[in-house]
Amino acid sequence: MEKKPVEKALTGAGLRGQVAGETALCTVGKSGSGLTYRGYDISELAEKAAFEEVSWLLQYGSLPTAKQLAEYNARLKSMRGLPQALKTVLQQIPASAHPMDVMRTGCSMLGNLEQEADFSQQDHAIERMLAVFPSIICYWYRFSHDGVEIETETDDETIGGHFLHMLTGEQPSELHAQVMSASLILYAEHEFNASTFTARVSASTLTDIHSAVTGAIGTLRGPLHGGANEAAMEMIEQWSSPDEAEREIMGRLQRKDKIMGFGHAIYRTNDPRSAIIQQWSKLLAEQVGDTTLFPVSERVDQVMWREKKLFPNADFYHASAYHFMGIPTKLFTPIFVMSRVTGWTAHIKEQRANNRIIRPSAEYTGPDSADWIAIEDRG
Numbered sequence: 618m619e620k621k622p623v624e625k626a627l628t629g630a631g632l633r634g635q636v637a638g639e640t641a642l643c644t645v646g647k648s649g650s651g652l653t654y655r656g657y658d659i660s661e662l663a664e665k666a667a668f669e670e671v672s673w674l675l676q677y678g679s680l681p682t683a684k685q686l687a688e689y690n691a692r693l694k695s696m697r698g699l700p701q702a703l704k705t706v707l708q709q710i711p712a713s714a715h716p717m718d719v720m721r722t723g724c725s726m727l728g729n730l731e732q733e734a735d736f737s738q739q740d741h742a743i744e745r746m747l748a749v750f751p752s753i754i755c756y757w758y759r760f761s762h763d764g765v766e767i768e769t770e771t772d773d774e775t776i777g778g779h780f781l782h783m784l785t786g787e788q789p790s791e792l793h794a795q796v797m798s799a800s801l802i803l804y805a806e807h808e809f810n811a812s813t814f815t816a817r818v819s820a821s822t823l824t825d826i827h828s829a830v831t832g833a834i835g836t837l838r839g840p841l842h843g844g845a846n847e848a849a850m851e852m853i854e855q856w857s858s859p860d861e862a863e864r865e866i867m868g869r870l871q872r873k874d875k876i877m878g879f880g881h882a883i884y885r886t887n888d889p890r891s892a893i894i895q896q897w898s899k900l901l902a903e904q905v906g907d908t909t910l911f912p913v914s915e916r917v918d919q920v921m922w923r924e925k926k927l928f929p930n931a932d933f934y935h936a937s938a939y940h941f942m943g944i945p946t947k948l949f950t951p952i953f954v955m956s957r958v959t960g961w962t963a964h965i966k967e968q969r970a971n972n973r974i975i976r977p978s979a980e981y982t983g984p985d986s987a988d989w990i991a992i993e994d995r996g
């Protein structure tokens with residue numbers, strides 16, 4: 618079937634199509650559907666790189682040598698521990714809290730305990746956030762849900778493996794560690810998306826790095842952005858067959874509901890990250906013997922294209938992939954944070970290196986002038 622692009626101008630509301638700054642970090646949809654990080658194609662990175670190589674690439678500008686990577690990994694490993702004051706704060710947060718709020722509070726508290734005194738400390742602060750974010754979410758999750766106080770200073774080689782290990786209490790399989798690495802690479806960076814733009818606006822005031830990242834976490838939380846992976850999971854898990862999924866999707870489209878995990882502000886024909894995570898999801902489905910969730914996902918994909926010419930974005934097949942690895946749905950978006958902190962902080966560094974406060978203008982639509990009305994005369 619030939620795919621046709623979604624017809625909608627890249628202009629107007631939402632600053633669509635307007636250049637809001639410069640970056641050497643990433644291109645999105647440059648030739649319609651591509652994605653590159655510092656010139657490297659996403660499919661090559663997802664196939665050949667470890668997530669830590671990509672995070673180094675974003676933070677320091679080039680691929681690391683073997684020595685640089687080994688030293689970086691050792692540093693990250695040594696930074697996984699939580700200060701007692703942060704543990705105490707995490708222990709206060711109820712199990713009913715939204716895990717993205719936990720991430721936001723965790724990041725903010727870290728900024729209180731380990732302040733970035735000046736910008737010469739930014740690389741240390743970035744490595745610390747990258748190393749400790751999985752610890753923050755897993756410590757809170759296991760404490761609030763299972764009553765277990767976990768050890769976050771594990772010996773796992775990778776960030777993805779470290780996360781899965783803390784979450785399940787077991788060493789992850791090679792396949793799961795591989796999928797986590799690929800997933801973290803896919804989510805790492807995406808130009809001027811809403812959360813990254815938040816981070817850049819924040820950084821442009823010359824505020825500290827934890828404030829900028831805290832704002833970005835809050836922005837990523839929304840269902841139109843990172844929260845879509847959880848929303849997609851909540852949708853597809855309701856259906857027990859592809860036929861039921863098709864009927865339900867048709868009904869939702871008729872009611873003009875948004876289907877989470879579909880469509881994109883920039884890509885017009887496909888999101889290059891989707892096919893990659895779809896392949897991993899398929900493999901995981903085979904491994905767990907799934908005969909429902911993956912076929913349901915594929916049917917939703919087909920129907921959305923047939924009916925609306927809308928395609929799955931990075932979030933849609935992440936839902937089933939994470940589910941097959943046993944990750945609770947509410948932790949899907951925090952994984953996005955564990956990855957995207959690399960993109961946010963690379964943008965913060967870039968903004969700081971050539972800064973002018975970001976302060977656009979608005980088109981005024983209010984009354985021309987208004988005459989003052991004394992309070993006793995107001996109806």
Ligand SMILES: CC(=O)SCCNC(=O)CCNC(=O)[C@H](O)C(C)(C)COP(=O)(O)OP(=O)(O)OC[C@H]1O[C@@H](n2cnc3c(N)ncnc32)[C@H](O)[C@@H]1OP(=O)(O)O
Pocket residue numbers: 623625840841842843845874875876877878879880881882883925927930931932
């Ligand atoms: C990692 C990420 O953050 S990826 C994005 C994750 N978000 C989602 O998956 C949420 C669902 N998707 C959406 O809400 C949107 O597609 C967004 C927010 C991603 C992009 O929004 P926009 O740039 O405004 O979308 P776009 O201009 O391409 O919309 C074109 C038309 O398709 C419709 N449309 C877009 N996405 C969807 C969807 N998921 N379900 C149903 N209709 C949709 C729009 O309502 C619009 O219709 P209209 O012309 O009648 O108003």
Ligand SMILES: O=C([O-])CC(=O)C(=O)O
Pocket residue numbers: 645804806807809810811842882883930931
């Ligand atoms: O670019 C966007 O608007 C949203 C997105 O896909 C991302 O942040 O990964």
